[in-house]
Amino acid sequence: KVLPGLLEAREKVRRLRIWSAASSSGEEPYTLAIMLHRCLGVRLADWRIEILGTDISEKVLNLAQKAVYPHYAVRTVNSMVLNRYFRQEDNQYVLDPTIRSMVHFEKLNLKDGFAARRFGKWDAIFCRNVLIYFDDPMKTHCAKLFYDQLEEDGTLFIGHSETLRHIEVPFHVMAIPQ
Numbered sequence: 001k002v003l004p005g006l007l008e009a010r011e012k013v014r015r016l017r018i019w020s021a022a023s024s025s026g027e028e029p030y031t032l033a034i035m036l037h038r039c040l041g042v043r044l045a046d047w048r049i050e051i052l053g054t055d056i057s058e059k060v061l062n063l064a065q066k067a068v069y070p071h072y073a074v075r076t077v078n079s080m081v082l083n084r085y086f087r088q089e090d091n092q093y094v095l096d097p098t099i100r101s102m103v104h105f106e107k108l109n110l111k112d113g114f115a116a117r118r119f120g121k122w123d124a125i126f127c128r129n130v131l132i133y134f135d136d137p138m139k140t141h142c143a144k145l146f147y148d149q150l151e152e153d154g155t156l157f158i159g160h161s162e163t164l165r166h167i168e169v170p171f172h173v174m175a176i177p178q
Contacts, residue, residue, distance in 0.1 A: 002155050003039060006123055009153060015048040019122045019149070021110060021142075022130040023053030026064030026103065027073065030095055032126070033102035034085055052119060054108035061105050067095035111138070113145045121151050129159035136166070143169040 010016050016036070020029040029051050036049055055061050074082055074093050086093040108115055110130075125146050131139050146156050147169045156171060158164065164171060 002124070002157075003035060006155070007039065010123065014046055015050075016124075017050045017120070017122045018052070018124045019119065019126070020051065020053045021108075021125060021127040021146075023055050023064060023105070024057075025060045025069075025073075026053055026067060026105070027069075028126055028128070029053035029064075029103045029105075030067060030099055033099045034081060036102070037085075037099060038081075049102055051103045053103055053105045054116075055105075056107065056109045058107055061107060064103075064105050067100045069093050069095070110142055110145070113141065116145055116149065119149070122149055122154055123151050124155045124157065125150060126157045128157060129162070131158060131162045131164075139164070140167050140169075143167045143171070147171065 006016060018029070018032055020032065023029050033049075033051055036051075037044060040047060053061075053064060055064075068089075069086075069092065071091055071093070074086065077086075082093070085096045085099055087096070088094075106119075110116065110127075127142065127146065131142060134142065143164050150156060
């Protein structure tokens with residue numbers, strides 16, 4: 001729902017920056033890369049796409065960089081997407097190198113706002129199903145960090161069970177049907 005508007009807004013500069021905070025083993029940033037690959041097609045070569053996946057755990061980041069997933073992890077992936085972007089090896093699925101090259105991973109603790117700021121501004125930030133584990137002061141810290149790191153017309157995505165109520169950051173809230 002949001003991607004076409006972001007691409008249209010960035011048409012002149014042909015640059016799109018997406019941050020997947022707390023990206024775990026990479027499913028989210030790679031899914032975003034696949035979406036962009038499918039949406040832009042051959043026009044992708046004319047764009048500078050930057051997708052960053054961050055997480056506090058080096059273990060999951062190492063898994064993310066390998067981009068090899070068990071059958072369970074891809075069980076809900078559309079068969080057309082699975083056949084186009086993955087190669088099956090034994091009981092595992094290996095992501096296409098073109099998609100892997102679209103995503104960069106870094107270790108980052110969301111408590112460290114200074115470290116997060118070094119990455120600059122983002123057109124979209126995804127922090128889904130993470131805030132539910134934080135207390136209110138940490139949620140406030142993250143909300144302020146994300147607000148500061150978003151471009152003026154950028155979009156923050158949080159999980160459907162999460163809320164930023166009672167957080168004093170002037171986000172415009174928009175519900176996106178699933």
